[in-house]
Amino acid sequence: MSAVWLCVIAVGAATVAFKATGPVLIGRRELPAWLAGPVGLLAPAVLAALVVTQAVGGHRAIVADARLAGLGAGAVAVALRAPLLVVLVVAAATAALIRLL
Amino acid sequence: MRARYFEGARAIAPIGVAAFAFGLSFGVLARTAGMGWTAPIVMSATTFAGSAQFAVASLLRDGGAAAAAIGAAVMLNVRYVPISISVASWFDGPAPKRLLQAQMIVDESWAVSLKRRGGFDVRVLLGAGGLLYLTWTSGTAVGLLLGNAIGDANRLGLDAAFPALFLALLVPQVARRRHLSAALLGGGIALALIPFTPAGVPIVAGAGGCLVGWSRR
Numbered sequence: 001m002s003a004v005w006l007c008v009i010a011v012g013a014a015t016v017a018f019k020a021t022g023p024v025l026i027g028r029r030e031l032p033a034w035l036a037g038p039v040g041l042l043a044p045a046v047l048a049a050l051v052v053t054q055a056v057g058g059h060r061a062i063v064a065d066a067r068l069a070g071l072g073a074g075a076v077a078v079a080l081r082a083p084l085l086v087v088l089v090v091a092a093a094t095a096a097l098i099r100l101l
Numbered sequence: 102m103r104a105r106y107f108e109g110a111r112a113i114a115p116i117g118v119a120a121f122a123f124g125l126s127f128g129v130l131a132r133t134a135g136m137g138w139t140a141p142i143v144m145s146a147t148t149f150a151g152s153a154q155f156a157v158a159s160l161l162r163d164g165g166a167a168a169a170a171i172g173a174a175v176m177l178n179v180r181y182v183p184i185s186i187s188v189a190s191w192f193d194g195p196a197p198k199r200l201l202q203a204q205m206i207v208d209e210s211w212a213v214s215l216k217r218r219g220g221f222d223v224r225v226l227l228g229a230g231g232l233l234y235l236t237w238t239s240g241t242a243v244g245l246l247l248g249n250a251i252g253d254a255n256r257l258g259l260d261a262a263f264p265a266l267f268l269a270l271l272v273p274q275v276a277r278r279r280h281l282s283a284a285l286l287g288g289g290i291a292l293a294l295i296p297f298t299p300a301g302v303p304i305v306a307g308a309g310g311c312l313v314g315w316s317r318r
Contacts, residue, residue, distance in 0.1 A: 003167040004136045007157050010167075011174040012147035018181040019206045022189030023199040030190050037314030039187045043215055044280045045287030046180060047271035049307025050208060052291040055264035057303070062295050067261040074265025084269055085115035091265030092258030099256060 070095035109228025112213045119262050120209075120233045121240040123151050126254035128244020130155065134162035138245060145241040149234060150207060153177040156300065176301035183308050184211055191221040205230025212270040279313065286310035 001009075031039060055071045056062045074091030082090070124145065131141035136158060144154055153174035160170040185203055188211065192199045202223060210230035214222050244251065254260075275281050287310030291303040298306075 003170075004140045004161060006167045007161065007170050007174070008140045008144045008147070010171045011153060011157060011178075012144060014171075014175050015148045015150055015153065015178045015181065016200075016204060018178050019185050020200045020203045021182050022185035022187065023192040023203040024196050026186060026189035027196065027199060028190065028193060031186075034315075035186075038311040039314070040219055041279060041283035041311035041314045042183060042187045042308060043212060043274045044271060044284035045310030046184065046208070046304065046308045047212060047267050047274060048284035048288035048310065049291035049304045050267040051264050051271060052288045052307070053295065053300070053303050054260075054267060056292070057295050057300065060296055060298075062292070066258070067264060070258055070261025071264040071268065074261075075268055078265070078269050078272055083115070084266075085118065087265050087269045088115060088119055088262040092262040095258035095261030096256060097258075099258070 066095040066098040069098050105222060105224035106228035106231075109210070109214065109222075109225035109230075110232045111228075112225070113210060113229035113232050116209050116213075116266060117232050117236040119259070119266060120151075121236040122254055122257075122259050123263075124237045124240020125244035125247075125251060126259065127151065127154055127158065128241045128246075129248055129251055129254075130158045130162065130244075131241070132245050132248045134158045136161065141241055141245055142238065145238045146234075148174070148178075149204065149237060150178050150181075151237070152300070173299060173301070176299050177304075179301060180305045180308055181206060183305070184208075188214075188221045188226075191223050193223070202227060205234065207233060209233060209266070209270065212274070215274065217273070217276070282313045283310045286313055 051071070055067050056064060070091040073094035074087050077087040077090045127145065128141060141158070148154055156173040156177055157170045160173060185206055192202060205227055207230060210226050210233055213229050214226040216222060271284060275284055287307035290310060291307035294303040294306055
């Protein structure tokens, strides 16, 4: 098998299994009570981690580049309660403009 | 009932635009990496997770070994284990159906399906995830066809749209002080680990920020 197909099959199988872990293994049962507190806070924790890694993540380095300025402009749009599409365009356009300069 | 699917699709539509653009750039990269025509589309249709697919394509392009590419992609997707466990009890029906429905979980579709006051709507997930699935796979196909005619999407700031996107998804999740603590801890852990760990680890470790839930019952 070629390296490409090996990657496609292995990564696909692993990801399908990861996404199915909860719904297949736990299914309709209630989560145990000791998990209730952390589960309710998973979204803010993961989304904040995604903001950080997408904004300044590099190859094992913290990189401050045009993405950070885009995030800043996007944050202003979020604070002004702009629609999501506007937030995305403002962030992308800000970064693109900085790269042009 | 059916309205919920549309609610999900409507909520995610702006993100669908970004997913299509991201799919385009994955297609372009996959073509440059010599992944052929079928494999990238199969990958988008099965793995359905952008950053992991990018990691594979760029490692293969740079002559990396398959094992390294697989390891990097697996790291990037491990976060779906805690995410899928957190919403498990909202899925219904026989196991094969739950397995298929769970494939519509990506960061964005998961976030828009969380209810304001706790809880999770699987129908919104299916509508939102379904729309992202279509835009992601079709973007991949168009990117493969057009190749370098498109150029580098990051010149247009696509890579800056994603942190802003996650910020916009984060804000509605922060209703109380404990949510803010979890967000600050998750973001802080991620920032601290970026220089020392492979990509993906800072995200799944940042998920540990939710453990502040134990201290404030």
